[in-house]
Amino acid sequence: MPNYITTSKYLNGIRCFKRLWYEVNTSEDTESTSLSQQQNFDRHEEVKTLAHKQFPEGLHIDSEHPDFALKQTEMAISNGETCLFEAAFRLNEVFVRCDILQKDTNGWRIIQVHASKRAKQEYYDRLALQKHVLVEKGITVSATQLMLLNGASVYPNLSNLFVIEDVTDRVNLIQNNVLYDLRTFKMILGRENAPNIMIGKNLCNKPHECPFKARCWAAIPKNSVFTIPRIKDPEAISLAENGTIRLADLPTDFRLTPAQDAYVSSVLNNEPIIDRAAIQRELAYLQYPIHFFDFEADRPAIPRFNGFTPYQEFPFQYSCHVFQSNGEVTHHEYLHTDLTDPRLPLLRSLINHISEEGSVVVYNAAFERRILRTLAESFPEYAPTLQSIIDRLWDQMVILRKHYEHPEFCGSKSLKAVLPVLVPELSYNHLSIQEGADAPAAWNLMLNTTSETEKNEMIEHLREYCKMDTLAMVEIHRVLQEESTHNAAE
Numbered sequence: 001m002p003n004y005i006t007t008s009k010y011l012n013g014i015r016c017f018k019r020l021w022y023e024v025n026t027s028e029d030t031e032s033t034s035l036s037q038q039q040n041f042d043r044h045e046e047v048k049t050l051a052h053k054q055f056p057e058g059l060h061i062d063s064e065h066p067d068f069a070l071k072q073t074e075m076a077i078s079n080g081e082t083c084l085f086e087a088a089f090r091l092n093e094v095f096v097r098c099d100i101l102q103k104d105t106n107g108w109r110i111i112q113v114h115a116s117k118r119a120k121q122e123y124y125d126r127l128a129l130q131k132h133v134l135v136e137k138g139i140t141v142s143a144t145q146l147m148l149l150n151g152a153s154v155y156p157n158l159s160n161l162f163v164i165e166d167v168t169d170r171v172n173l174i175q176n177n178v179l180y181d182l183r184t185f186k187m188i189l190g191r192e193n194a195p196n197i198m199i200g201k202n203l204c205n206k207p208h209e210c211p212f213k214a215r216c217w218a219a220i221p222k223n224s225v226f227t228i229p230r231i232k233d234p235e236a237i238s239l240a241e242n243g244t245i246r247l248a249d250l251p252t253d254f255r256l257t258p259a260q261d262a263y264v265s266s267v268l269n270n271e272p273i274i275d276r277a278a279i280q281r282e283l284a285y286l287q288y289p290i291h292f293f294d295f296e297a298d299r300p301a302i303p304r305f306n307g308f309t310p311y312q313e314f315p316f317q318y319s320c321h322v323f324q325s326n327g328e329v330t331h332h333e334y335l336h337t338d339l340t341d342p343r344l345p346l347l348r349s350l351i352n353h354i355s356e357e358g359s360v361v362v363y364n365a366a367f368e369r370r371i372l373r374t375l376a377e378s379f380p381e382y383a384p385t386l387q388s389i390i391d392r393l394w395d396q397m398v399i400l401r402k403h404y405e406h407p408e409f410c411g412s413k414s415l416k417a418v419l420p421v422l423v424p425e426l427s428y429n430h431l432s433i434q435e436g437a438d439a440p441a442a443w444n445l446m447l448n449t450t451s452e453t454e455k456n457e458m459i460e461h462l463r464e465y466c467k468m469d470t471l472a473m474v475e476i477h478r479v480l481q482e483e484s485t486h487n488a489a490e
Helices: 007-015 017-025 035-052 066-078 121-136 168-173 175-189 201-205 233-241 258-269 276-283 343-353 365-378 380-391 396-403 415-422 438-448 452-489
Strands: 083-091 094-104 107-113 141-149 162-166 290-298 314-323 329-335 360-362 393-395
Touching: 007 017, 007 094, 007 121, 007 175, 017 175, 035 094, 035 107, 035 438, 066 083, 083 121, 094 121, 094 141, 107 121, 121 141, 121 168, 121 175, 141 168, 168 175, 201 233, 276 396, 276 452, 290 365, 290 438, 290 452, 314 343, 314 365, 314 438, 314 452, 329 343, 329 452, 343 365, 343 380, 360 365, 360 452, 365 380, 365 393, 380 393, 393 396, 396 452, 415 452, 438 452
Parallel strands: 107 141, 290 360, 360 393
Antiparallel strands: 083 094, 094 107, 141 162, 290 314, 314 329
């Protein structure tokens, strides 16, 4: 298949010349698609299929091969078709496909479908590239539009699921950028070696980790200016461009926050910095029984339960380890395994497992607090009980952010970064699900599989993952207890 500049490559090129060069000039295998990335792709396809149904006269250009799709498109236009899905066009080395191409009295409207409630800059860039190709091919483009999800649409009445936003003026403003970008790309791609582009945390990790990140970061030390907590890309990139990548080379006048200074000192001295007295004070607030708790939640683009709107969040699973004053630990859990609304059965199970007294320990409390509040709003009869749980939330991440620094954390206080350092005998590596973003994707796969064997396997994988999150908190708690005891002994 020809190695065209597709829309996705064009967008990647705008973001990073080096990534575009690698995509076009190398044939190496990149990292496999994660469950969450695949879910995003499937979500977009599901939304696009529903969008197409709004245009019953539309003809689908169904060939995936560029050359065949080009011929199908040309033939459809010649035959007088007035609405095409996935219409294909090529201009020299550039190949684009339009989600919806609809003819009107002034020409053709390009309608780009997105599984989003809000427009983003990349959406305008997509349309600008498509318009450029079509205009150069002699096709009159009367308008460029976005077809987005309507945040006011409420299930089960999804008749107003979509809104069409005309962005012709916005696209016209950046139209001249396309020709400049393509000329720049042609020059860069003609080089023998990849361009020298500075790395960055956001640049290389968002919206997903770049498949070529390992190659670009190979010479960067594990702890560098890029891992300073909460440092912004412009600051880190500026340091790196001036030759400062190692923390040991930081200018003496570079201003650091107390948390950043603790991290840098920890790395330079190659030892943890632990405020044991502060940890002891924080732990003293905990009351038994201590509930170590974690939710898993989903946010489907297309609502599926009564009263839900696009991307409304709901929990489908939790894990709870209960730690008694005598050291005894018991585990409880809930996982919803069918297509019905999981909230009420999950809620009824939850209030049986979290007692009326005792602290509720979570990791990054904003998420659990948000879920509990939305449950209280949806089921007001349980609101007092849920508010009691909210009032007893205790965020384990805070104690680590404020009072515990370690060079092996590499600037992060995520559970995945902290656990292997403080509790090396525990690991997510053997689990089939290893990232929180993959859990809802696995849950949806479990709900929709027709194989009972596969369903049971996925159920077990989901339970193992969620259980590991709360077990990790239990064991980190034990470490923190030991540190505070060590302080008392001193």
